[in-house]
Amino acid sequence: MTGECRPLTSLRGAAALIVVLYHYSINVQATAQASIPSLVPHGYLAVDLFFMLSGFIMTHRYRDAFRTNGWAAFPDFFVKRVARIVPLNTVVVTLLVSVGLAFGGLPDRPEAGGDIALLWDGLLNLLMLQGFGHNLNLPAWTLLFEFIAYCLLPILLMLLRWRRGAEPLAWFLALGILAGVALAHPPLRLATPDALSALLRCEAEFAIGVLTYRALDRPALRRTLASDAAGVAIVLAAAVFAEIGVDLLTITVFPPLIAAFALNRRVVERIAASRIPHFLGEISFSIYLLHMPLRPIWFGIAGQLCGGVIPARAVELTIAAGMLATIPVAALSYAAIERPGRRVIRRLAAR
Secondary structure, three states, rough: OOOOOOHHHHHHHHHHHHHHHHHHHHHHHHHEEEOOOOOOOOOOHHHHHHHHHHHHHHHHHHHHHHHHHHHHHHHHHHHHHHHHHHHHHHHOOOOHHHHHHHHHOOOOOOOOOOOOHHHHHHHHOOOHHHOOOOOOOOOHHHHHHHHHHHHHHHHHHHHHHHHHOOHHHHHHHHHHHHHHHHOOOOOOOOOOOOOOHHHHHHHHHHHHHHHHHHHOOOOHHHHHHOOHHHHHHHHHHHHHHHHOOHHHHHHOOOHHHHHHHHHOOOOOHHHHHOEEEHHHHHHHHHHHHHHHHHHHHHHHHHHHHOOOOEOOHHHHHHHHHHHHHHHHHHHHHHHHHHHHHHHHHHHHHHO
């Protein structure tokens, strides 16, 4: 497995759309005549899949660099991660603060305490320190934890390389942390309101992604997971576990799911690596970061078209239309902000 793994890019796109469906299903209720069950009640677990994917992909891309150069590989690695995340977050936060200042607040932030408070919260959001102020963009809570995971990656890779027995211990600690978080929040929920639990959850899952990549050094495991039968069975198991609705059980399917998508070279790969899923994966970060700021626009338009309140029969259609409308905006954001932003930051770092 070399270079980009297209099925994993597509898997990231699917996870981003699940997050959109989850948030839109919850938030449409405020403008609808009737409440509906969430279309994806445990859709927040897509964030857990994101972190495992991130650990797996970062290990795939940078393990050899860290093995060869040690900490000397970290600056180049970190600059690329900053270039991946910071430009779009900066633009989104700047736009939200500007809208809030122009219109006396934000729809998702009724607790605003004036322009000074909004500017202060904007600064914290630019620095990805939302936990010390109000989060202006709900999905952005994960960004700080992502950067912490990047800092832990070289440490984890070096420990796994040089310490005999470190891999089983790392699996035990990561799974134990997730079990502890779930047990502390019945019924075994991983979506928690406190920052410490969220931090432990995200870093443990990133570590599991790293360990999953390491586990694929075993030829027998690679052969098993590379088959179409294994890929289909794991996807079906993920769907069944998600329907059962026990978070801790559902995430146990994510490591073999990621491995199967990474290894398969037959039907699963042809479907997952096809043009549209791969494109959605490429713009997944824009989908993820933009969908909540866009939500008041889509629901506002739907409300106006329906005479002020969305009727019960149109709720699902409104959710689907909002998700689909987010995709072209995300594609434009990817082309106009993400890609140029990466180039600018890399050039500045090179100088």
